[in-house]
Amino acid sequence: MLGDVILQGLDAERCYRAVASRDARFDGWFFTGVHTTGIYCRPSCPARTPLARNVTFHTTAAAAQHAGFRACRRCRPDAVPGSPEWDVRADVVARAMRLIADGEVERAGVPGLAGRLGYSERQLNRLLVGELGVGPLALARAQRAQTARLLIETTTLPMADVAFAAGFASIRQFNDTVREVFATTPSALRPATPRVDGGAPGWLTLRLAARAPYPAEEVLLFLGAHAVGGLEEWDGTTFSRVLDLPHGPAVVQLSPTAGGISARLRLSQLRDLGAAVSRCRRLLDLDADPVAVDEVLGADPALRELVAAAPGRRVPASPDADELAVRAVLGQQVSVAGARTLTARLLTTAGTPLAEPVGTLTHVFPRAAALASADLSTVGLTGARRRTVGILAAALADGTVTLDPGADRAEASRDLLALPGIGPWTVAIVAMRGLADPDVWLPGDLAVRKSLALVGSSDTDAATRWRPWRSYAVQHLWALAVPSLFTRHPRPVRSSS
Template identity: 85%
Template sequence: MLVPMTPPLDPERCYRAVASRDARFDGWFFTAVATTGIYCRPSCPARTPLARNVTFFSTAAAAQGAGYRACRRCRPDAVPGSPEWDVRADVVARAMRLIADGEVERCGVPGLAARLGYSERQLHRLLVGELGVGPLALARAQRAQTARLLIETTDLPMADVAFAAGFASIRQFNDTVREVFAATPTQLRRARVVATGGTPGWLTLRLAARAPYDAAEVLLFLGAHAVPGLEEWDGTTFSRVLDLPHGPAVVQLSPAPDGAAAVTARLRPAELRDLGVAVSRCRRMLDLDADPAAVDDTLGADPTLAALVAGAPGRRVPASPDAAELAVRAVLGQQVSVAGARTLTARLLTAGTPLAEPVGTLTHAFPRPAALAEADLTAVGLTGGRRRTVHALAAALADGSVCLDAGADREQAARELLAVPGIGPWTKALVALRGLADPDVWLPGDLALRRSLAALGSSDADASTRWRPWRSYAVMHLWALAVPTLFTRRLPPLPERSAS
């Protein structure tokens, strides 16, 4: 069932958030001030404008389309993205996820519309009707944001910045930057907030999250599942190879050094034009755009989970940068330990694209479905039935009969996965949880969840109807109770009834 379109922004509620400089609403909406011609994040430290002078927009693109430029003080383009696009399942949300993943740059608006099953005119009407702007304006706003990020955090030549951000020409780049930020690219670089050096070929970026955010815990969870050759974990930094449209990239992720709700990312893309896609996939992998206040308010109100939520506020759901990869890894992990799944997955990597040169222990990108469908899996160590499932899944992903990209219809993807021989409800749910980053997934029959629920005096039947729409986050809290070695935060004592 499709999630209904979000109602229009409530001006009174938005203004109260602006008046109180409430950072929880950063990224949810933007405040445009008629008397200054700028738009800000709700928590902007500047003097609160008069209510009669402000207009609220749900996206930065809409504010830019109305002729406003970004505030230089609060940098509204640097806030976490709206969690709405991860929560919702309708076509507008799917379009937003695809635009963030670079679909317009790769295939244009016709390709975006075709991927969603709509005509260009229908898609434009839907986006304008809800957001005030069409797909080109949304993609343009994303290019501007990527450009500013590169201008202010790297020493790349401006021509490289322009093409890395997705602009078709230097002139288009210059015009857009001047229009959106009321400054030339050179002026933005002179006023840069962060100057980063580093190794040639690497870009150092700061990826913001909504507080509270425990980056060390998210990275520990990812590191505990690290596959040799594809991923690496040294206790602080999680590194991995990303399979991007124009070649493999390496990313190294570590907690922000100042302890802020952010992650430091060092990226080495094969081509600079993949940078925007790489950032989008890292944000999804780290669950940076979640709304922890909404999640904790809902889950914390349930007596079963209250103590767990209080002990780990803002807990996130670490995901995969590639849902197709996660689906294959989920099949390999059926009925084996985490260590066993890592070993089996590492044996597949020779079918993937090798790096031009290793980076530490990293050597390959994960195999693409077409390569995996043709690969000889006899030496991997799988049973005959599991080999057939991997081949069938890879073939279905390659020919499009199973679609797991950023714009996938989650309900349709679930049906398509269940049609693959050897994939059942648990595997399908895990792909939704950690592949498609669906915030409302329950894992039926998961043994770790059952142990935690039994200790808390609850059951699968209770969980299937409670904790919506944040069941994925409930899963993480319950996993932390059952497998504490995958998490950093100490859990509160179990209720006395768990000892019986």
């Protein structure tokens, strides 16, 4: 029966318990299709709990839509955090989901998506349908619908502009999808007074949801402590940076808000909105499951107090893994301040100036091809470090090393390690903060070793027992060793002995 497809690993009894208790921790993990109303909801929907016999569960909004359900207008299931499963897993389905979220289907179609993953279209479709109940087109369509809703509600753009900015091929396709997904017309979705950014032409303001607890101030402070002049800016409350998007540069300003982050975006092309949101979510680690992480790490005697003092701690990543890889090389064996200085010099030497500066933001980080041919003699790098940057940039430019959202993490790490001048520490940093791998250990990191001594643990022991959340364990250990990166008024670091 249509709609009765239960996805692999989805426990109906457990899902129903979450729905009955309106447990917001599961928002984004799965969606509830209610047969008596024909709608699908998030688990925490405040509406009356349906009877168990009247519901089915789906791990994606696309699957719920494919099963004939429309989005609930009360709980807005399309506005929840994404499933953390796609960040944890490293298989082809997870890699495909990360690429689809980044807009690969809109840019290159299903053939391009399949090519990025090294599969035929037929193989990829079979894998996605077999596990999720829908193929890549349906998944991309659900994302287009969500982007369209954001634009309808937060701008005064004509509907035709919204349609094409969201990635629809035609006005008719846009109208049909909105009616099918939201059970209303596009014009009816637009509020009488759209929530546009007051007095700031060209800017969009969005709320990026996160699973609680979410330490927004800490995440932004960490990013601000690593901010590179010209590319990033930190004023004590708001972290701003330049994004290099597929159709042009953008600027985003991120600040704390209730339940997540407020993002003000200035895009060169509105059709990059979906990619911008996806990259901001990765930057801020918004789709993590903090309860699962804290349960594992908090059960370990060595980390118990650290986890209790900072529940929900996140691992900020990068919106561009190629950029992070270059910055990791520049940061080898130098302080945070030294790495920022070198990166700022490289930015002005090889980066692309913005058409119009936004505050102190002036340049787009150089893409790999431009960096490979740039003269970096004035940046202040040693000869060996300069050669490493050139070799890395060339490898990224010609595809020898691939670090896009759909990259095979293990393969990417092997390819990076094969490059001269790049060792295990750099590879691990790229995996953790470039590829957003939640289970990375930093071999030989001095701050980590200092903290391990304080908590009475060993590098060898810790490298295995904190799986699958070793990246978060590293973040806790960094916070113990260098508290100024995590809090404005750090407490003295004390030994546990």
